[in-house]
Amino acid sequence: MGVRLGVIADDFTGGTDIASFLVANGVKTIQLSGIQSLDSIADDVQAIVVSLKSRSNPVDEAIEQSLQALELLKTAGARQIFFKYCSTFDSTSRGNIGPVTDALLDALDENFTVVCPALPVNGRTTYQGYLFVNGVPLHESGMRDHPVTPMTDSSLVRLMDGQSTGTTGLVPVDTIERGREAVGEALAELKAAGNRYAVLDALNDRHLDVLGEAVAQMRLVTGGSGLGGAIARALPETARGERSSFTPKTGSAVILSGSCSVMTNDQVADYMTKGPCLAVDVDRLLTSPTGYDAEVLAWFSEQPSTGRAPLIFATAGPEEVQRLQRTYGSAESSQAIEGFFARIAIRLVQDGIQRMVVAGGETSGSVTTALGIAGFEVGEPIAPGVPWVRTLDGRVDLALKSGNFGTVDFFSQAQ
Numbered sequence: 048m049g050v051r052l053g054v055i056a057d058d059f060t061g062g063t064d065i066a067s068f069l070v071a072n073g074v075k076t077i078q079l080s081g082i083q084s085l086d087s088i089a090d091d092v093q094a095i096v097v098s099l100k101s102r103s104n105p106v107d108e109a110i111e112q113s114l115q116a117l118e119l120l121k122t123a124g125a126r127q128i129f130f131k132y133c134s135t136f137d138s139t140s141r142g143n144i145g146p147v148t149d150a151l152l153d154a155l156d157e158n159f160t161v162v163c164p165a166l167p168v169n170g171r172t173t174y175q176g177y178l179f180v181n182g183v184p185l186h187e188s189g190m191r192d193h194p195v196t197p198m199t200d201s202s203l204v205r206l207m208d209g210q211s212t213g214t215t216g217l218v219p220v221d222t223i224e225r226g227r228e229a230v231g232e233a234l235a236e237l238k239a240a241g242n243r244y245a246v247l248d249a250l251n252d253r254h255l256d257v258l259g260e261a262v263a264q265m266r267l268v269t270g271g272s273g274l275g276g277a278i279a280r281a282l283p284e285t286a287r288g289e290r291s292s293f294t295p296k297t298g299s300a301v302i303l304s305g306s307c308s309v310m311t312n313d314q315v316a317d318y319m320t321k322g323p324c325l326a327v328d329v330d331r332l333l334t335s336p337t338g339y340d341a342e343v344l345a346w347f348s349e350q351p352s353t354g355r356a357p358l359i360f361a362t363a364g365p366e367e368v369q370r371l372q373r374t375y376g377s378a379e380s381s382q383a384i385e386g387f388f389a390r391i392a393i394r395l396v397q398d399g400i401q402r403m404v405v406a407g408g409e410t411s412g413s414v415t416t417a418l419g420i421a422g423f424e425v426g427e428p429i430a431p432g433v434p435w436v437r438t439l440d441g442r443v444d445l446a447l448k449s450g451n452f453g454t455v456d457f458f459s460q461a462q
């Protein structure tokens with residue numbers, strides 16, 4: 048097997064996000080759920096995306112999982128390794144982006160890489176090393192209230208310096224405007240000056256295309272799916288082919304939403320005017336859960352099988368999230384909610400659900416892992432970065448939606 052690109056994604060929605068950009072640019076891609084056997088992967092696969100749940104777990108675990116993924120991708124022959132994290136750089140002061148990047152550099156015997164979360168098509172841009180979300184600095188966007196990784200600084204240079212062992216330089220927009228060679232020279236200078244990481248500015252896809260070419264020969268790159276798409280476009284034509292696709296199933300569907308992002312809150316509010324919706328009673332889950340799953344499943348089975356898919360959501364605004372976290376603890380709340388969605392998903396698939404939309408990366412990771420899904424074939428996007436994916440065993444089609452992706456009517460659009 049001669050895989051060109053091996054991607055280590057720190058969550059499942061991030062995995063489908065970058066897989067979707069690779070497929071859209073003609074790269075034959077398979078997405079694996081965690082570490083899986085390579086036996087059933089066809090010889091013409093050009094990119095393998097390994098989705099992990101390593102964004103918010105303890106640093107040591109995140110490193111261990113990422114190094115296992117690296118070994119798998121090296122075995123598959125991957126020439127370039129891409130560490131995919133969120134376009135909003137979701138992390139804490141302890142990591143996990145910095146420590147995982149360091150561990151991957153060491154394991155590859157490299158001492159320099161790039162940091163490029165920008166995804167202009169979804170409003171994430173980087174200017175002078177500061178990350179913006181739809182024109183608002185990251186720390187002033189809805190990400191400041193994230194339940195697990197609240198982002199309170201917008202400076203990627205400071206964030207990397209705080210989480211990692213080396214120093215961080217910057218390749219600013221002015222240099223990128225001067226083209227691929229200027230970027231190559233800037234990277235060489237930053238490396239020679241002893242930096243371990245270079246933050247790459249990008250305001251639009253034209254900038255990303257320059258960057259995709261400039262980093263084509265690097266053994267390790269890190270960033271978001273925007274850079275992933277640009278790297279795909281920079282591959283020789285021989286590595287690219289027909290866009291693989293499948294027609295999404297049309298059977299019964301459900302939407303599970305565990306994301307509390309601003310966009311998911313808007314999407315849930317929109318869907319409440321359109322289809323059957325059930326708000327998860329999180330207090331009940333954390334105090335007297337006995338019988339609760341059965342009640343939710345009974346509600347689901349009472350909904351008409353034609354028409355809009357039922358939505359089951361824990362999605363809430365920042366005040367409610369803070370109340371729950373103060374009352375029960377932050378990790379405890381997340382675990383209870385993720386565990387609930389995982390159990391419900393297992394039951395619904397056993398009962399024959401064909402299509403499942405899951406909102407939120409952590410939530411998607413819990414659901415996919417609980418379902419024992421080995422991997423996915425990647426289909427057409429519903430919105431930029433949110434494709435339909437089909438389990439490799441063909442059991443069910445899923446749309447794993449990153450928290451802030453999609454337009455307000457995403458849940459009806461997906462149907």
Ligand SMILES: Nc1ncnc2c1ncn2[C@@H]1O[C@H](COP(=O)(O)OP(=O)(O)OP(=O)(O)O)[C@@H](O)[C@H]1O
Pocket residue numbers: 058060061193194195305306307308311329361362363367368371372380381382384385406407408409410411448449450451
């Ligand atoms: N009402 C709630 N109160 C507290 N925590 C919640 C609530 N609803 C969901 N959560 C937890 O918040 C976390 C949301 O993370 P998740 O990754 O699923 O969404 P996201 O961060 O918006 O998505 P993405 O990572 O794709 O951007 C999960 O751990 C989830 O269980």
Ligand SMILES: O=C(O)[C@@H](O)C(=O)CO
Pocket residue numbers: 058060061062064065132133134135166271272408432449450
């Ligand atoms: O990069 C993004 O924004 C997404 O793919 C993501 O990682 C959400 O969890």
